Amino acid sequence: MAFLKKIKNMFTYTAGFILYHCSNTKNHYPCRLIGEKKHSTSGKSVIIYRILGNKIPIETETSLLLESPDLISRFHPADAIKIGAIALDEFISEISQNKKKEKYHFVRDLMLNSAHDIGNNKKIQASNQEWAHTTHTPPQSAFPSQHIPGNRYPCKLVGGKCNHNKTKTTVIYTIMGKREGYEIKLEDLIKNCRLIEKFHPTEAIKFGFISMGENLFSQNTAS
DSSP: OHHHHHHHHHHHHHHHHHHHHTTTOSSOOOEEEEEEEEOTTTOOEEEEEEETTOOSOEEEEHHHHHTOHHHHTTBOHHHHHHHHHHHHHHHHHTSOGGGHHHHHHHHHHHHHTSOOOOSOOHHHHHOOSOOTTSBSOOOGGGSOGGGSOOOOOOEEEEEEEEOTTSOOEEEEEEETTOOSEEEEEHHHHHHOHHHHTTSOHHHHHHHHHHHHHHHHHHHHHHO
16 A cells, blocks of 8 residues: 555654654663564564664564563654554554454554553563574563663653544643643644653554554545
């Protein structure tokens, strides 16, 4: 789908722009997104990334990465936005055409109203295989202790709402130490480098997923 590819390229540029201008952040991210590809046998989407201090790229199926919040937390929020966009592509590829938008809306609402999970992931802890040349999540031992981030994020996603035709999303969030909630259009949040880096990467993935859907399905509505 040419339009979907165009949107994915847009996210590649946007994520790169944000990552460049947020490079001075105090938070630490040992994983750097390199790209994506399709698995040669399963056809599944695969995320390619590198761990700081290791030259060999690691390949992990997108679905497995999404089940590993501890691993997601090691990517910069700008990279997480791109991963979220890739996840939307993978998600709708397995759904019939007439159900794509309905399923997207369902998942979008779940994402906006569920807290992120940053607990230890058993799949990472239990893995003791040689991971460098395979396609799965690396074991915890792959990360030297100094590479495990103790990052802080003052902003927290608490909800969201959509416009009347469900094509645009407004994010509702709180700031640590303040009671009131704040609202911002998702399309404006994606462009705001300084604000994006204040959200946990597991929430940034949601922003990428939903924003990708906005671009895809609002285009379909317009046509």
